[in-house]
Each structure stands twice: as structure tokens, then as C-alpha cells.
Amino acid sequence: MNARNRWTSPFAWLGRVFRVPGEERRSVLQTAKAAAAAVIAWIVATSVLQLPQPFLAPYAAVFLVQATVYRSVRGWAQQVGAVTGGVLLAAGAGQLIPSVTVALGLVVFVGLLIGSWRGFGDSGVWVGITGMLLISYGNATEPVLLADRLLETALGAAIGVVLNAVVLPPLHGERLKEATSRLASAIGDVLEETAALVRGSEPPEAADLLHERLRDVRSLVAEAEEAIGWTREGRYLNLRRRRETGEGQLVNLISLWPPLAQLIDAVSEAAQSDQPFRHPGEYARGVVGELLEALAEVARSGDPDKLDHSRGLVEEIDHLLVTPTDEVTTSIGLGAMALPARRLVQRLDHPDSSEA
Structure with missing residues (x-):
């Protein structure tokens, strides 16, 4: 089966190109x-x-067709600057140092040092490489050939930039959709598993697995933040510039991470504690579990009815915290769970505030 997948995966990839x-x-x-x-x-x-x-002309053109128009324009300046530095370095070494071997070593050493300046970005290495090529080809003492190298680089880079900017300039909106879908599903799953642990239907050891799942969510949050960065950068200098729908939803999902982590810490500590006063009573646990299950549906689908139900459950938890019953008054655990749960409801209820 695995061998078959290896053979069919290229065709599946090609099929997605068209679909x-x-x-x-x-x-x-x-x-x-x-x-x-x-x-x-x-x-x-x-x-x-x-x-x-x-x-150098086709070389520069290929490498300037970047993932975003902004990177193409920035890369053009970096590439031309790096090659210019290499050409000038080779010209100086060719005029002052008669030994090709000594000139080659010196140009590579100095060129790589100069290229390490962060302003050159990934193109910095070409200061030393360009100088090395010109010295080794014997072009360093011929001003006409040096000028040709500069012209070739500027020409090729410009063609790459223009083509990337004019012909269907790249956007990255689908990254937002994929990241939103994965993160919403993961948050919903973690909330449901947390609800099961709160209700007591899972053994206390399940808290360890829950923390592992939480690390998965953190990884998806990092992926979502990267997707937003790519999408925003993709709009810079882009003729097809547009605000991608769904960015606000993804920002809102990312904002759920801090209270979600706090909630799981509180639930885990209560579930693993040997001190009864730290764990809420059965009725209170049922309310919290119901709240988390409702929030899982809101995270996945934005269901307004479930969100209304969540608000009501938060009010019930607040009432339990101030009601002088034997089940609740000694429970530190309920208060620890209530605060992050309330924050989850607030952020799902007011997405604009989390985006700001």
C-alpha cells in the first residue's frame, strides 16, 4: 500500500493543481x-x-521570481547590490594584486565578510562568489566585461521582478483557510477532551495526554501566525492586492491560546490533586463540561446559538461561585477554571477586540 502511495502521490499532487x-x-x-x-x-x-x-542574466531572473512581489523587489535591490560589491571587489583586487591565487583568496574572504551584512539578506554570499568567478575567469582587469556583469545582473533581476509583479502576482489566501480549518478543529477537539476530564469520565492520567495535545495546538498557532504573515506580505506592492476574508477569524482563534492553556493547567491540577477541596463538585463539573463542549462547537463553526448558551453557562458558574453551598465554597478548582473559561467566551463573543 505504501509503495502504491509513492507511485500515485505525484499524480494526486498534479490533480490538485487543476482542482x-x-x-x-x-x-x-x-x-x-x-x-x-x-x-x-x-x-x-x-x-x-x-x-x-x-x-548572470537568466540566473538573476530565476531567483527573483519570489514567493511575494515584495520579496522580489527587495531581492532585486539585494541581488544587484551584492553583485556590484563583488564586481568592485574583483576590480580592485585585479588591479592591485598580481597573483591570481592571492587575489582569489582575498576576494572570497573579504566578499563573504561584506556579504554577511544583513542588508544583503540571502544574496550576501554572492559578493564573494561573484568576485571569485570574475577573478578565476580572468575578467577582473577588463572594465568592459565587469560592466557587462553588472548589466546582466540588473537586467535579469528586473525581468524576474516585473514578470512576478505583472503576471498573476502571488497571493497566499489559501494559507489562511487551511490554517483556520486546522486550528479550529484542534481547539474544538482539545476543549471536548478537557470537558471529558472535567466531568470525570477520563482517568487523571489523561491530563498528561491533554498537555501533549495542547502542544499540538501551540504548533498550529505558530503555523497560523506564519500564514497571516505570508498573507499580509503578499499584499505589499501587489497589483491583485486584496484583504483576505477569514484573517480576522484566524486572529481570533490565535487569541484563544493563552486562556486555553490556563484552563488546561487548572483542569489538570484539579484532576491530579489528592486534596478534595481543589476539585469542584459533580454538579459544578457538569456545568463546566457543558460550557467547554459548547465552546468547542463555537470554535469550529461559530454557532451563535452555542455562543448564547455559553454566556448563560458562564453566568451559572458565577452564581455557583458566590452561592454558599457545601459543594462549592471550598472549591479552589472551580474558580481557577472559571476565569480562563470566561475569557474564552469573551474572545469568541468579541472577535474584533482580539484582532486589535
């Missing part, structure tokens, strides 16, 4: 744009400008 406007389709589109940019840069450099050995 789903998601990551697979964007990858194919960006790859096609990179190939087209390389061909156009080569044609312009060889047939129009008639530059000798214009290998």
Missing part, C-alpha cells in the same frame, strides 16, 4: 514564471544587447 486553487497551483505557476523569466532574460541579453557570456 484546487492552492499551494500546488501556485508552485506550478511560479515555476513557469521563473522559466519564462530566464528565457526572456537570455534572449534580451544575447540577441538584443549582444552581451558575451551573459550567464
